Amino acid sequence: MNTMIADPETYFQRLLPERSAQLKRLETEAANEEIPIVGPVVGELLYILARFGRARRMLELGAATGYSAIYLAAAGRDVKGYLVTLESDPDLARRAEANLAEAGLDGHARVACDDALAWLERTDERFDFVFMDIEKEDYIKTLPRLENVIIPGGLLVADNVAFKDADPFNRAMFRSPAWRSVSLHALLPGHSPRYDGLCLAVHMA
Numbered sequence: 001m002n003t004m005i006a007d008p009e010t011y012f013q014r015l016l017p018e019r020s021a022q023l024k025r026l027e028t029e030a031a032n033e034e035i036p037i038v039g040p041v042v043g044e045l046l047y048i049l050a051r052f053g054r055a056r057r058m059l060e061l062g063a064a065t066g067y068s069a070i071y072l073a074a075a076g077r078d079v080k081g082y083l084v085t086l087e088s089d090p091d092l093a094r095r096a097e098a099n100l101a102e103a104g105l106d107g108h109a110r111v112a113c114d115d116a117l118a119w120l121e122r123t124d125e126r127f128d129f130v131f132m133d134i135e136k137e138d139y140i141k142t143l144p145r146l147e148n149v150i151i152p153g154g155l156l157v158a159d160n161v162a163f164k165d166a167d168p169f170n171r172a173m174f175r176s177p178a179w180r181s182v183s184l185h186a187l188l189p190g191h192s193p194r195y196d197g198l199c200l201a202v203h204m205a
């Protein structure tokens with residue numbers, strides 16, 4: 001008989017992807033300083049999605065200390081791509097820069113200390129992969145610009161879509177003919193919070 005794994009929370013908690021001592025240190029720092037990071041499961045998912053899609057032009061909105069940026073830039077390094085990551089807090093932007101350099105990824109990532117919404121308004125760069133992880137109430141405001149900035153066929157991954165503030169974004173995404181999207185609600189060990197939603201959306205036009 002095909003039965004389910006008993007206590008999947010404990011079971012999958014033990015199957016965390018391997019990661020470097022640096023990433024483990026950043027996880028400890030994030031826990032101590034209450035910095036919400038994606039953790040090893042979503043970090044690995046970002047690497048896999050970017051690497052599978054051979055994403056060469058990646059953008060991250062919300063770097064914090066550079067934890068998720070390290071996964072994305074590592075995928076970029078494998079395909080001669082690069083990551084631009086935006087962080088509005090100058091101290092965090094400096095830490096993200098230092099952490100990317102420590103990981104040997106500074107040749108594949110650029111940290112810009114800027115407001116993501118203002119930056120999106122100004123940029124004429126185009127991206128094939130965007131990871132969004134800023135204030136959830138701002139997600140809806142980014143959508144019109146992301147439709148210009150992400151190439152047709154490009155991927156948007158939005159974190160924390162189970163937060164109430166993401167509701168306008170979720171509804172707009174659900175209705176929009178410009179995107180083909182799916183939202184997953186799952187146990188995400190090491191993610192802040194541990195149960196949350198992730199939206200994956202392909203730009204259709």
Ligand SMILES: C[S@@+](CC[C@H](N)C(=O)[O-])C[C@H]1O[C@@H](n2cnc3c(N)ncnc32)[C@H](O)[C@@H]1O
Nearest residue numbers: 037038062064067068087088115116133134135
């Ligand atoms: C959830 S944390 C990012 C965590 C990071 N992606 C990770 O998993 O390692 C959100 C970050 O976005 C930054 N942020 C919030 N609103 C922003 C904005 N409008 N522009 C740029 N950064 C912003 C915050 O300062 C914070 O460091």
